[in-house]
Amino acid sequence: DPKEFIKTDNHYGKANVDFIVSKKKIKNYFREEGVWVCPGFIASNQKNEPTTLGRGGSDYTAAIIAAALRSERLEIWTDVSGMMTANPRLVRSAYPIKQISYDEAMELSHFGAKVIYPPTIQPTLEANIPIHIKNTFQKEDDGTIFSHSSNGSQQLIKGLSCIQNIAFFNLSGSGMVGIPNF
Secondary structure: OOOOOOEEEEOOOOOEEEHHHHHHHHHHHOOOOOOOOOOOOOEEOOOOEEEEEEOOHHHHHHHHHHHOOOOOOEEEEEEOOEEEEOOOOOOOOOOEOOOOOOOHHHHHOOOOOOOOOHHHHHHHHHHHEEEEEEEOOOOOOEEEEEEEOOOOOOOOOOOOOOOOOOOOOOOHHHHHOOOOOO
16 A cells, blocks of 8 residues: 555645655565555555545656665556657657657656656656556567666657647757847
8 A cells, every 4th residue: 555655745636755754664665575566646644644646646656666666677568669759649650769868758758748757757767767668458569768878879859749739949059159139
């Protein structure tokens, strides 16, 4: 029962995890070896009242536990074969990205890629634990691995994501330095 070891504030619906307290409780709770099955999404505050972690809370629960236990990796099984280069409903030629950095995955997820919720990445990033996204319905697919590196990939563009009715541009370069109102 994650209410016993994941402690949060009282912000119901999107509670903030107290990682220091939770890490100690998780290490104590899972001190014996074995196979564990744990629901996600729920936690409790310091008064042991139930709280919820919000959207993506089940994957977030797994990431919190994996980070606290210094797991070898975190596998998330879902209905797609990893993080795609674009939304396959909008771009028919989209394909799974084999390996991507935590930062790149977080950027894509902040701006519309729904395969992973950004808070799930943070605990594993800090603990340097790779995340492996796999497809429950196509187990043989490679999926996507998130880690600190992109595995040396020099691809200029890894993926595209979109939020409807918003445009975002990121411009950089030495030609803009010192030019007012650029």
